[in-house]
Amino acid sequence: MRVVIDKLDNFGRGITHINNKICFVIDALPLEDVDIEIIYENKKYMEAKVSYYYKKSSFRADEICKYYSLCGGCDLLHLFFVKENEYKENKVRELVHKFHIDTEVKSIVYQDEYFYRNKIVLHKDGNNIGYYQKKSNSIVSIDSCLLVNKKINKLIEYIHNIDSIQGEILIRTSNDLEHSMISFFGNDNFDFSLLSMFDVIEYNKKIVTKEQYIITNVGHKNYYLSLASFFQVNTKLTEKLYDEVYDNIRLLHPKIVLDLYCGTGTIGIYISDLVDSVIGIDNNPSNYYDAINNKKLNQSNNVSFILDSVENVIDNFQDVDCIIVDPPRKGLDKKSLFEINRINPNSIIYVSCDLFTLMRDLSYLQKNYIIKYIKPFNMFPRTYHVETISVLCRKTIEK
Numbered sequence: 001m002r003v004v005i006d007k008l009d010n011f012g013r014g015i016t017h018i019n020n021k022i023c024f025v026i027d028a029l030p031l032e033d034v035d036i037e038i039i040y041e042n043k044k045y046m047e048a049k050v051s052y053y054y055k056k057s058s059f060r061a062d063e064i065c066k067y068y069s070l071c072g073g074c075d076l077l078h079l080f081f082v083k084e085n086e087y088k089e090n091k092v093r094e095l096v097h098k099f100h101i102d103t104e105v106k107s108i109v110y111q112d113e114y115f116y117r118n119k120i121v122l123h124k125d126g127n128n129i130g131y132y133q134k135k136s137n138s139i140v141s142i143d144s145c146l147l148v149n150k151k152i153n154k155l156i157e158y159i160h161n162i163d164s165i166q167g168e169i170l171i172r173t174s175n176d177l178e179h180s181m182i183s184f185f186g187n188d189n190f191d192f193s194l195l196s197m198f199d200v201i202e203y204n205k206k207i208v209t210k211e212q213y214i215i216t217n218v219g220h221k222n223y224y225l226s227l228a229s230f231f232q233v234n235t236k237l238t239e240k241l242y243d244e245v246y247d248n249i250r251l252l253h254p255k256i257v258l259d260l261y262c263g264t265g266t267i268g269i270y271i272s273d274l275v276d277s278v279i280g281i282d283n284n285p286s287n288y289y290d291a292i293n294n295k296k297l298n299q300s301n302n303v304s305f306i307l308d309s310v311e312n313v314i315d316n317f318q319d320v321d322c323i324i325v326d327p328p329r330k331g332l333d334k335k336s337l338f339e340i341n342r343i344n345p346n347s348i349i350y351v352s353c354d355l356f357t358l359m360r361d362l363s364y365l366q367k368n369y370i371i372k373y374i375k376p377f378n379m380f381p382r383t384y385h386v387e388t389i390s391v392l393c394r395k396t397i398e399k
């Protein structure tokens with residue numbers, strides 16, 4: 001069936017309509033004239049793949065990765081990077097409009113197109129090492145990945161032929177690429193050469209190295225990082241993301257700040273020099289213990305941490321000047337949203353990795369807050385994901 005693609009959907013797929021039904025087309029760009037083959041259909045929509053291109057988009061990029069259609073790591077490798085950034089910025093604008101959010105959307109911030117990730121999860125079976133194919137458990141064997149930094153690619157090459165490493169493998173590096181760590185399962189023949197390659201090794205769930213964490217950095221701050229802790233994956237852009245929070249805190253000059261979903265305490269510590277006190281909350285024990293060490297490492301004596309779920313402890317707070325939130329993709333739960341509104345801080349800085357839950361939460365918060373702006377950050381180039389920072393100020397300053 002011959003169709004012309006109208007636009008991209010939120011997951012980077014082409015959209016067209018067939019008999020008034022929406023059809024999502026894999027690997028198709030706006031204005032492309034293509035033959036498609038329907039691969040799935042239900043009452044509401046269809047999914048299709050392209051069987052022939054009559055006219056390709058002038059923004060179609062050469063596919064520089066031989067695993068692209070197989071591994072499921074990237075969604076937008078076939079689009080010029082400059083157009084990917086435009087698409088992501090527009091996606092924020094469209095959703096702001098759709099959810100009736102009254103705000104300004106600023107220009108997207110971006111940096112490296114490739115080799116930006118400091119973390120990878122792979123699977124190994126025999127000498128096959130790679131990603132799981134989309135919606136399957138079969139391994140797409142890779143030699144390297146365009147998304148991870150050059151050090152991780154070298155380490156992938158190194159462990160390729162180490163037979164004792166099997167199953168799921170996690171590799172992370174520090175942002176300066178000086179340090180690395182690996183977690184894997186394996187048979188009894190532990191390969192001691194790994195000790196010269198990694199600073200931290202977790203083998204069958206046990207740390208076998210002297211060190212259990214590496215030191216990484218974001219801008220002017222250093223942070224301890226354990227294998228099981230959360231850390232922003234973009235090696236360079238994280239600094240710009242945190243600087244955006246820093247610049248706002250400098251302008252807003254709050255005294256008491258809550259850093260909700262604080263991970264290893266990174267944002268709270270980053271801005272701690274500007275405020276009287278920061279309280280960080282996170283429910284992952286590994287994050288919490290790293291956060292305590294990070295506080296000492298940075299001599300941030302005005303920062304403290306609580307190991308608990310935000311929704312369990314948020315009702316204990318009042319008289320907070322600014323609340324920073326950086327929740328997982330599901331956004332803020334109803335209770336936390338309600339309590340943030342009750343605490344009624346002068347300002348809220350919302351760091352989000354999911355546009356839909358962000359819009360839902362902003363719709364609620366805009367009753368009492370002016371949303372000054374939303375700034376998109378392309379933290380995950382070549383995928384459809386977008387990170388944003390929204391800055392909110394209370395409508396009436398008097399409490």
Ligand SMILES: C[S@@+](CC[C@H](N)C(=O)[O-])C[C@H]1O[C@@H](n2cnc3c(N)ncnc32)[C@H](O)[C@@H]1O
Binds near residue numbers: 309
């Ligand atoms: C997107 S990360 C943000 C981390 C941190 N702000 C940073 O920049 O590294 C979300 C964090 O929320 C934590 N988390 C998830 N659900 C939570 C909850 N209900 N209460 C507290 N923390 C939670 C996770 O452990 C994770 O560290």
